[in-house]
Amino acid sequence: MVLVVVAAVGAAALREPAPTSFSASGAPRRMPEAGTFPNVGEQDFEGILVGLRGKPVVVNVWASWCAPCRTEMPLLQRAADTYGDRVVVLGVASKDDPAAAQGFLDDFGLTYPNVFDSTGRIRVALQVSAYPTTYVFDRRGALVSTVKGGVSEQRLAALIEGTLR
Template identity: 40%
Template sequence: MTRLGAALAAIVALLTGCAAGDADGSGGTAGFVAGDGSVTIIPAEHRAEAPVLEGETLDGDQLSTADLQGKPLIINVWGSWCAPCRAEAPELVKSAEELGDSVSFLGINTRDTVAAAQAFERSFGIEYPSLSDPDGVLLLQFAQLPPKAIPSTVVIDAEGRVAARVLGEVNATTLKGIVEDVTAP
Protein backbone atom coordinates (compact mmCIF):
# COMPACT_ATOMS: atom_id res chain seq x y z
CA MET A 1 0.00 0.00 0.00
CA THR A 2 1.35 3.46 -0.86
CA ARG A 3 1.93 6.08 1.83
CA LEU A 4 -1.02 8.06 0.51
CA GLY A 5 -3.19 4.94 0.51
CA ALA A 6 -2.21 4.17 4.09
CA ALA A 7 -2.90 7.76 5.14
CA LEU A 8 -6.30 7.71 3.44
CA ALA A 9 -7.16 4.39 5.10
CA ALA A 10 -6.22 5.83 8.50
CA ILE A 11 -8.34 8.95 7.95
CA VAL A 12 -11.30 6.89 6.72
CA ALA A 13 -11.02 4.78 9.88
CA LEU A 14 -10.96 7.96 11.96
CA LEU A 15 -13.97 9.43 10.23
CA THR A 16 -15.85 6.15 10.37
CA GLY A 17 -15.26 6.08 14.11
CA CYS A 18 -16.37 9.68 14.42
CA ALA A 19 -19.50 9.09 12.38
CA ALA A 20 -21.01 7.12 15.22
CA GLY A 21 -20.40 10.06 17.55
CA ASP A 22 -22.51 13.11 18.09
CA ALA A 23 -21.60 15.28 15.13
CA ASP A 24 -24.35 17.74 16.00
CA GLY A 25 -22.17 19.20 18.74
CA SER A 26 -24.53 18.19 21.51
CA GLY A 27 -21.75 16.78 23.66
CA GLY A 28 -21.81 13.06 22.91
CA THR A 29 -18.43 11.35 22.84
CA ALA A 30 -19.31 7.84 21.70
CA GLY A 31 -17.71 6.54 18.55
CA PHE A 32 -14.64 8.74 18.17
CA VAL A 33 -11.10 7.41 17.92
CA ALA A 34 -9.08 8.58 20.91
CA GLY A 35 -5.31 8.79 20.86
CA ASP A 36 -2.91 7.32 23.37
CA GLY A 37 -0.77 10.44 23.81
CA SER A 38 2.04 9.02 21.69
CA VAL A 39 4.52 11.54 20.31
CA THR A 40 6.33 11.06 16.99
CA ILE A 41 9.13 13.43 15.97
CA ILE A 42 10.58 13.15 12.48
CA PRO A 43 14.29 13.89 12.04
CA ALA A 44 14.80 16.99 9.86
CA GLU A 45 16.32 15.01 7.00
CA HIS A 46 13.19 12.81 6.72
CA ARG A 47 10.48 15.46 6.90
CA ALA A 48 8.04 15.82 4.03
CA GLU A 49 6.41 19.02 2.83
CA ALA A 50 3.22 19.77 4.77
CA PRO A 51 0.02 20.16 2.79
CA VAL A 52 -1.26 23.68 2.25
CA LEU A 53 -4.60 23.78 4.01
CA GLU A 54 -7.15 26.33 2.88
CA GLY A 55 -10.65 26.99 3.99
CA GLU A 56 -13.09 28.99 6.03
CA THR A 57 -12.44 29.70 9.68
CA LEU A 58 -15.14 29.42 12.31
CA ASP A 59 -15.39 33.23 12.08
CA GLY A 60 -16.15 33.06 8.34
CA ASP A 61 -12.77 34.32 7.15
CA GLN A 62 -10.67 32.58 4.49
CA LEU A 63 -7.32 31.22 5.71
CA SER A 64 -4.42 29.37 4.14
CA THR A 65 -1.52 27.78 5.97
CA ALA A 66 0.66 29.26 3.21
CA ASP A 67 0.10 32.60 4.96
CA LEU A 68 1.50 31.17 8.23
CA GLN A 69 4.88 29.99 6.91
CA GLY A 70 8.22 31.15 8.29
CA LYS A 71 7.86 29.89 11.84
CA PRO A 72 6.64 26.64 13.37
CA LEU A 73 2.91 26.00 13.04
CA ILE A 74 1.02 23.97 15.63
CA ILE A 75 -2.15 22.45 14.20
CA ASN A 76 -4.61 20.95 16.66
CA VAL A 77 -7.49 18.77 15.43
CA TRP A 78 -10.48 18.92 17.76
CA GLY A 79 -14.22 18.62 18.17
CA SER A 80 -16.47 20.26 20.76
CA TRP A 81 -18.08 16.86 21.41
CA CYS A 82 -14.70 15.30 22.35
CA ALA A 83 -13.98 14.98 26.09
CA PRO A 84 -10.17 14.77 25.62
CA CYS A 85 -10.37 17.94 23.50
CA ARG A 86 -12.11 19.74 26.36
CA ALA A 87 -9.45 18.45 28.76
CA GLU A 88 -6.55 19.68 26.60
CA ALA A 89 -8.03 23.06 25.59
CA PRO A 90 -6.65 24.94 28.63
CA GLU A 91 -3.21 23.46 27.91
CA LEU A 92 -3.32 24.69 24.30
CA VAL A 93 -4.34 28.17 25.46
CA LYS A 94 -1.45 28.10 27.95
CA SER A 95 0.96 26.95 25.21
CA ALA A 96 -0.18 29.71 22.86
CA GLU A 97 0.46 32.28 25.60
CA GLU A 98 3.84 30.83 26.63
CA LEU A 99 5.19 30.32 23.11
CA GLY A 100 3.87 33.69 21.96
CA ASP A 101 4.94 34.94 18.57
CA SER A 102 7.63 32.26 18.14
CA VAL A 103 4.99 29.92 16.67
CA SER A 104 1.58 30.08 15.01
CA PHE A 105 -1.41 28.08 16.21
CA LEU A 106 -4.25 26.78 14.08
CA GLY A 107 -7.18 24.58 15.00
CA ILE A 108 -9.00 22.22 12.67
CA ASN A 109 -12.50 21.64 13.94
CA THR A 110 -14.05 18.41 12.70
CA ARG A 111 -17.49 16.79 12.87
CA ASP A 112 -19.10 19.86 14.44
CA THR A 113 -21.58 22.60 13.73
CA VAL A 114 -20.06 26.06 13.55
CA ALA A 115 -22.22 27.19 16.49
CA ALA A 116 -21.01 24.35 18.75
CA ALA A 117 -17.39 24.96 17.75
CA GLN A 118 -17.65 28.70 18.38
CA ALA A 119 -19.19 28.06 21.81
CA PHE A 120 -16.28 25.72 22.62
CA GLU A 121 -13.73 28.37 21.64
CA ARG A 122 -15.50 31.05 23.71
CA SER A 123 -15.78 28.71 26.70
CA PHE A 124 -12.03 27.97 26.72
CA GLY A 125 -10.76 31.37 25.58
CA ILE A 126 -9.20 30.06 22.38
CA GLU A 127 -8.03 33.08 20.39
CA TYR A 128 -6.15 31.48 17.50
CA PRO A 129 -8.14 30.63 14.35
CA SER A 130 -9.70 27.28 13.58
CA LEU A 131 -10.60 26.01 10.14
CA SER A 132 -14.00 24.37 9.86
CA ASP A 133 -13.61 20.83 8.50
CA PRO A 134 -16.94 19.11 9.17
CA ASP A 135 -16.30 16.29 6.71
CA GLY A 136 -12.58 15.71 7.37
CA VAL A 137 -11.49 16.82 3.90
CA LEU A 138 -8.55 18.86 5.26
CA LEU A 139 -7.37 15.92 7.35
CA LEU A 140 -7.16 13.75 4.24
CA GLN A 141 -4.36 15.97 2.91
CA PHE A 142 -1.82 14.73 5.48
CA ALA A 143 0.21 11.91 3.92
CA GLN A 144 3.06 11.92 6.44
CA LEU A 145 1.90 11.56 10.06
CA PRO A 146 -1.84 11.92 9.50
CA PRO A 147 -3.83 13.20 12.48
CA LYS A 148 -5.69 9.92 12.90
CA ALA A 149 -7.21 10.48 16.34
CA ILE A 150 -9.30 13.16 17.99
CA PRO A 151 -7.59 15.15 19.36
CA SER A 152 -4.34 15.17 17.41
CA THR A 153 -1.67 17.83 17.18
CA VAL A 154 0.69 18.19 14.23
CA VAL A 155 3.74 20.45 14.33
CA ILE A 156 4.97 21.93 11.05
CA ASP A 157 8.54 23.29 11.13
CA ALA A 158 9.57 26.77 9.95
CA GLU A 159 10.45 25.31 6.54
CA GLY A 160 6.88 24.06 6.06
CA ARG A 161 7.58 20.37 6.69
CA VAL A 162 5.67 17.94 8.91
CA ALA A 163 7.92 17.59 11.96
CA ALA A 164 5.92 15.97 14.76
CA ARG A 165 2.56 14.57 15.82
CA VAL A 166 0.80 13.82 19.08
CA LEU A 167 -2.13 11.38 19.00
CA GLY A 168 -4.43 12.29 21.87
CA GLU A 169 -4.22 14.98 24.50
CA VAL A 170 -1.16 17.18 24.67
CA ASN A 171 -0.09 19.37 27.57
CA ALA A 172 1.80 22.67 27.52
CA THR A 173 5.07 21.15 28.74
CA THR A 174 5.09 18.42 26.10
CA LEU A 175 4.16 20.85 23.34
CA LYS A 176 6.94 23.26 24.36
CA GLY A 177 9.43 20.38 24.33
CA ILE A 178 8.29 19.27 20.86
CA VAL A 179 8.69 22.79 19.50
CA GLU A 180 12.18 22.99 21.00
CA ASP A 181 13.07 19.60 19.46
CA VAL A 182 11.84 20.47 15.97
CA THR A 183 13.49 23.90 15.94
CA ALA A 184 16.87 22.72 17.25
CA PRO A 185 19.68 22.96 14.68
Protein backbone atom coordinates in the same frame (compact mmCIF):
# COMPACT_ATOMS: atom_id res chain seq x y z
CA MET B 1 -15.73 -13.77 17.15
CA VAL B 2 -17.09 -10.33 16.33
CA LEU B 3 -15.30 -8.82 19.33
CA VAL B 4 -12.01 -10.34 18.17
CA VAL B 5 -12.44 -8.82 14.71
CA VAL B 6 -13.39 -5.42 16.15
CA ALA B 7 -10.41 -5.52 18.53
CA ALA B 8 -8.04 -6.45 15.70
CA VAL B 9 -9.35 -3.67 13.46
CA GLY B 10 -9.09 -1.17 16.35
CA ALA B 11 -5.53 -2.23 17.14
CA ALA B 12 -4.56 -1.91 13.48
CA ALA B 13 -6.03 1.60 13.36
CA LEU B 14 -3.98 2.62 16.38
CA ARG B 15 -0.83 1.39 14.67
CA GLU B 16 -1.69 3.29 11.49
CA PRO B 17 1.31 5.47 10.69
CA ALA B 18 0.83 9.18 11.06
CA PRO B 19 1.50 11.23 7.96
CA THR B 20 5.19 11.93 7.66
CA SER B 21 5.23 13.85 4.43
CA PHE B 22 2.19 16.15 4.53
CA SER B 23 3.28 19.25 2.72
CA ALA B 24 1.08 22.25 2.16
CA SER B 25 1.17 23.74 -1.29
CA GLY B 26 -0.55 26.44 -3.25
CA ALA B 27 -0.84 30.17 -2.95
CA PRO B 28 -0.20 31.69 0.48
CA ARG B 29 -3.34 32.75 2.32
CA ARG B 30 -3.75 35.05 5.28
CA MET B 31 -4.17 33.61 8.73
CA PRO B 32 -7.73 34.06 10.02
CA GLU B 33 -8.15 36.75 12.63
CA ALA B 34 -8.32 35.58 16.22
CA GLY B 35 -11.90 35.59 17.42
CA THR B 36 -13.26 34.59 14.01
CA PHE B 37 -14.23 31.03 13.13
CA PRO B 38 -14.22 30.79 9.34
CA ASN B 39 -15.24 27.72 7.38
CA VAL B 40 -12.04 26.81 5.52
CA GLY B 41 -11.54 24.29 2.73
CA GLU B 42 -8.45 22.18 2.13
CA GLN B 43 -6.87 24.61 -0.37
CA ASP B 44 -7.35 27.59 1.94
CA PHE B 45 -5.96 25.58 4.88
CA GLU B 46 -2.89 24.61 2.88
CA GLY B 47 -2.53 28.23 1.77
CA ILE B 48 -2.61 29.34 5.41
CA LEU B 49 0.20 26.89 6.22
CA VAL B 50 2.21 28.08 3.20
CA GLY B 51 1.72 31.68 4.35
CA LEU B 52 3.07 30.77 7.80
CA ARG B 53 6.37 29.36 6.58
CA GLY B 54 9.19 30.93 8.53
CA LYS B 55 7.51 30.14 11.86
CA PRO B 56 6.85 26.83 13.58
CA VAL B 57 3.16 25.92 13.49
CA VAL B 58 1.14 23.75 15.89
CA VAL B 59 -2.09 22.48 14.31
CA ASN B 60 -4.59 20.91 16.69
CA VAL B 61 -7.56 19.04 15.21
CA TRP B 62 -10.42 18.92 17.71
CA ALA B 63 -14.17 18.47 18.13
CA SER B 64 -16.59 19.78 20.74
CA TRP B 65 -17.73 16.25 21.66
CA CYS B 66 -14.15 15.16 22.43
CA ALA B 67 -13.37 15.04 26.18
CA PRO B 68 -9.54 15.04 25.73
CA CYS B 69 -9.94 18.08 23.44
CA ARG B 70 -11.55 19.93 26.35
CA THR B 71 -8.52 19.10 28.50
CA GLU B 72 -6.07 20.28 25.82
CA MET B 73 -7.59 23.68 25.05
CA PRO B 74 -6.17 25.51 28.09
CA LEU B 75 -2.66 24.13 27.50
CA LEU B 76 -2.78 25.11 23.83
CA GLN B 77 -3.83 28.62 24.88
CA ARG B 78 -0.93 28.74 27.35
CA ALA B 79 1.45 27.66 24.57
CA ALA B 80 0.09 30.40 22.29
CA ASP B 81 0.54 32.94 25.10
CA THR B 82 4.00 31.70 26.09
CA TYR B 83 5.51 31.58 22.61
CA GLY B 84 3.70 34.63 21.25
CA ASP B 85 4.90 35.62 17.78
CA ARG B 86 7.59 32.92 17.66
CA VAL B 87 5.12 30.05 17.13
CA VAL B 88 1.65 29.87 15.58
CA VAL B 89 -1.05 27.74 17.20
CA LEU B 90 -3.96 26.97 14.85
CA GLY B 91 -7.04 24.96 15.81
CA VAL B 92 -9.10 22.99 13.30
CA ALA B 93 -12.60 21.88 14.32
CA SER B 94 -13.62 18.85 12.30
CA LYS B 95 -16.38 16.24 12.30
CA ASP B 96 -18.51 18.61 14.37
CA ASP B 97 -21.60 20.79 14.33
CA PRO B 98 -20.67 24.44 13.65
CA ALA B 99 -22.82 25.81 16.49
CA ALA B 100 -21.46 23.25 18.99
CA ALA B 101 -17.89 24.01 17.89
CA GLN B 102 -18.46 27.77 18.24
CA GLY B 103 -19.92 27.24 21.71
CA PHE B 104 -16.88 25.16 22.62
CA LEU B 105 -14.58 28.01 21.55
CA ASP B 106 -16.68 30.53 23.48
CA ASP B 107 -16.47 28.37 26.63
CA PHE B 108 -12.68 28.60 26.57
CA GLY B 109 -12.25 32.20 25.39
CA LEU B 110 -9.42 31.18 23.08
CA THR B 111 -7.33 33.92 21.50
CA TYR B 112 -5.44 31.78 18.99
CA PRO B 113 -7.04 31.28 15.56
CA ASN B 114 -9.39 28.39 14.82
CA VAL B 115 -11.01 27.30 11.58
CA PHE B 116 -13.91 24.97 10.78
CA ASP B 117 -13.44 21.99 8.44
CA SER B 118 -17.02 21.55 7.22
CA THR B 119 -16.15 19.26 4.31
CA GLY B 120 -13.80 16.98 6.23
CA ARG B 121 -11.13 17.41 3.57
CA ILE B 122 -8.60 18.88 6.00
CA ARG B 123 -9.18 15.88 8.28
CA VAL B 124 -8.65 13.51 5.34
CA ALA B 125 -5.54 15.34 4.10
CA LEU B 126 -3.99 15.15 7.57
CA GLN B 127 -5.12 11.51 7.98
CA VAL B 128 -6.81 12.22 11.31
CA SER B 129 -7.84 8.95 12.97
CA ALA B 130 -8.13 10.12 16.59
CA TYR B 131 -9.35 13.20 18.42
CA PRO B 132 -7.55 15.32 19.28
CA THR B 133 -4.56 15.08 16.97
CA THR B 134 -1.75 17.62 17.12
CA TYR B 135 0.69 18.27 14.29
CA VAL B 136 3.90 20.25 14.69
CA PHE B 137 5.46 21.83 11.60
CA ASP B 138 8.92 23.38 11.52
CA ARG B 139 9.84 26.77 10.03
CA ARG B 140 10.13 25.26 6.54
CA GLY B 141 6.62 23.84 6.77
CA ALA B 142 7.81 20.25 7.20
CA LEU B 143 5.77 18.02 9.49
CA VAL B 144 8.07 17.03 12.35
CA SER B 145 5.68 15.43 14.82
CA THR B 146 2.18 14.00 15.12
CA VAL B 147 0.50 13.25 18.44
CA LYS B 148 -2.71 11.20 18.28
CA GLY B 149 -4.86 11.68 21.35
CA GLY B 150 -4.17 14.13 24.13
CA VAL B 151 -0.77 15.77 24.42
CA SER B 152 0.69 16.80 27.76
CA GLU B 153 1.87 20.33 28.36
CA GLN B 154 5.44 19.07 28.83
CA ARG B 155 5.44 17.10 25.59
CA LEU B 156 3.95 19.98 23.64
CA ALA B 157 6.57 22.36 25.04
CA ALA B 158 9.36 19.92 24.11
CA LEU B 159 8.02 19.57 20.56
CA ILE B 160 7.75 23.34 20.15
CA GLU B 161 11.20 23.95 21.64
CA GLY B 162 12.61 21.44 19.16
CA THR B 163 11.34 23.58 16.26
CA LEU B 164 12.86 26.75 17.70
CA ARG B 165 16.45 25.44 17.80
